[in-house]
Amino acid sequence: MRCVLVEVLKEQINSHVICSESTMRVEVEKSSMHGIHEDHLRLNDGANTACRLRSNSTYVFADIPLSGCGTELEEDGDYLRFKNEITTFDDISDVITRKHLLEVQFYCQYPKRGNVTLAFTAHRPVVSVWDKGFGRFTYQFEFYTNDQYQEMVDPTLYPVVYEIKSRIYMQIEATSTVNNTVLFVESCRASPYDNQNSQRTYSIIENGCDVDSTVQIHSPSHPRQFRFSMKAFKFIGMYDQVYISCTVLMCEAGRPNTRASQGCVSSTTSATSHHHHRKREAAVESDRHFVSQGPLRLKRAAESSESSALHLNLNLVFIAGCLLAAVGMISAVVMYKARMSKVKYQPLSTDDR
Known part of the structure; x- marks a missing residue:
C-alpha cells in the first residue's frame, strides 16, 4: 500500500466590492484568475440576462441590485447583510457543475438603523x-x-x-x-x-x-x-x-x-x-x-392601538382638567369660608351725638 499526500492550495483572487445604497459592485482582477475564462463565470442567478457578468481589459465586474440577481438577505439584531457569489459553470441553465474551479463570495453589510435603511428599496x-x-x-x-x-x-x-x-x-x-x-x-x-x-x-x-x-x-x-x-x-x-x-x-x-x-x-x-x-x-x-x-x-x-391610546390620553387630560377645576373650586370655597370666619362684628354706637 502506498500513502499519497495531496496538498490542495487555494489561490488568492484579487477582488473589490463597492457598496452603495441600493447596489453592490464587484470587481475581480482577470490576472488573478489563472486558467479560468470569463465566459464560464456566473452570479447566483445565472439565468437572468440582466445579471450577467461584464468585463474590460482588467476586470470582470457586475453591478448587482440588493434585491435581485440571486442576492440573499441575512440579518441579525443590528445589521442587514446582502450576499452573492461568483462561481464557474458548465451550462448556464444547469443547476449543478463539475467544474467548480472558482468561488468568490462577497457581501455588503448595512446597519438597520441609519440613513441607508431609508433609501433601500x-x-x-x-x-x-x-x-x-x-x-x-x-x-x-x-x-x-x-x-x-x-x-x-x-x-x-x-x-x-x-x-x-x-x-x-x-x-x-x-x-x-x-x-x-x-x-x-x-x-x-x-x-x-x-x-x-x-x-x-x-x-x-x-x-x-x-x-x-x-x-x-x-x-x-x-x-x-x-x-x-x-x-x-x-x-x-x-x-x-x-x-x-x-x-x-x-x-x-x-x-x-x-x-x-x-x-x-x-x-x-x-x-x-x-x-x-x-x-x-x-x-x-x-x-x-x-x-x-x-x-x-x-x-x-x-401602532394598532395608537388611535385608541390617543383617545384615552385625551380622556385622561379631560378628566385631569375636571379634577383640577374641582380642586380649584373647593380651594376657593375653603378660602372664602376662612376669610369670612375672620370677620369681627363691631357693635354700633348708641351715642346720639
Missing part, C-alpha cells in the same frame, strides 16, 4: 428568465389591496404593513412570447428572511395543494396569472417581517402530462410522475423558477 423587481423551448419570459410577483386586483401596492411603500389576521392578496403573473402557455404555481412558503435556503419556513402551498387553512384561490384574468390570498400571521420569536416565495413554472396548455394538468398531487406521486413525464415531454414545460416578494411587516400592538 425592499420591493423585488420583475424576474426575467430564458428557458429552452419557451424563450424569454418574465415573472412578476405583487401584493394587491383587495380581492378585485385592480390596485397594486405601491413599490415605494414597502415594507407592507398588515394587521394580524387581515387578508393578504397576492398575484403572480407571467409574460411570454410563446402562445398557448399556462402558469403553474407548485409551492409557496413564508420565511422571516429573503433566503430560499432559510431553515425557518411555513408552507402555504405544497405540490399544488393548499396547505394553510386560510388560503383562498381567486379567479385570474388569463391563464398566465395566479391569484391567491391568506390571513396575515407572525413568526414566533424575534421576527418582525415575512417574505413570501414561490416555485413556479410554465406549461404548454392542453397537454395531459404537464405539471399544470396534474394540479394538486401528493409528494410521492409528484416525484414519480414528474420524473416520468419530464423525460418524455421536456419541451412542454419549463424549468422551475423561484420568485419572492416582501417584506411584510405586521403592525405592532402599540
Whole structure:
C-alpha cells in the first residue's frame, strides 16, 4: 500500500466590492484568475440576462441590485447583510457543475438603523428568465389591496404593513412570447428572511395543494396569472417581517402530462410522475423558477392601538382638567369660608351725638 499526500492550495483572487445604497459592485482582477475564462463565470442567478457578468481589459465586474440577481438577505439584531457569489459553470441553465474551479463570495453589510435603511428599496423587481423551448419570459410577483386586483401596492411603500389576521392578496403573473402557455404555481412558503435556503419556513402551498387553512384561490384574468390570498400571521420569536416565495413554472396548455394538468398531487406521486413525464415531454414545460416578494411587516400592538391610546390620553387630560377645576373650586370655597370666619362684628354706637 502506498500513502499519497495531496496538498490542495487555494489561490488568492484579487477582488473589490463597492457598496452603495441600493447596489453592490464587484470587481475581480482577470490576472488573478489563472486558467479560468470569463465566459464560464456566473452570479447566483445565472439565468437572468440582466445579471450577467461584464468585463474590460482588467476586470470582470457586475453591478448587482440588493434585491435581485440571486442576492440573499441575512440579518441579525443590528445589521442587514446582502450576499452573492461568483462561481464557474458548465451550462448556464444547469443547476449543478463539475467544474467548480472558482468561488468568490462577497457581501455588503448595512446597519438597520441609519440613513441607508431609508433609501433601500425592499420591493423585488420583475424576474426575467430564458428557458429552452419557451424563450424569454418574465415573472412578476405583487401584493394587491383587495380581492378585485385592480390596485397594486405601491413599490415605494414597502415594507407592507398588515394587521394580524387581515387578508393578504397576492398575484403572480407571467409574460411570454410563446402562445398557448399556462402558469403553474407548485409551492409557496413564508420565511422571516429573503433566503430560499432559510431553515425557518411555513408552507402555504405544497405540490399544488393548499396547505394553510386560510388560503383562498381567486379567479385570474388569463391563464398566465395566479391569484391567491391568506390571513396575515407572525413568526414566533424575534421576527418582525415575512417574505413570501414561490416555485413556479410554465406549461404548454392542453397537454395531459404537464405539471399544470396534474394540479394538486401528493409528494410521492409528484416525484414519480414528474420524473416520468419530464423525460418524455421536456419541451412542454419549463424549468422551475423561484420568485419572492416582501417584506411584510405586521403592525405592532402599540401602532394598532395608537388611535385608541390617543383617545384615552385625551380622556385622561379631560378628566385631569375636571379634577383640577374641582380642586380649584373647593380651594376657593375653603378660602372664602376662612376669610369670612375672620370677620369681627363691631357693635354700633348708641351715642346720639
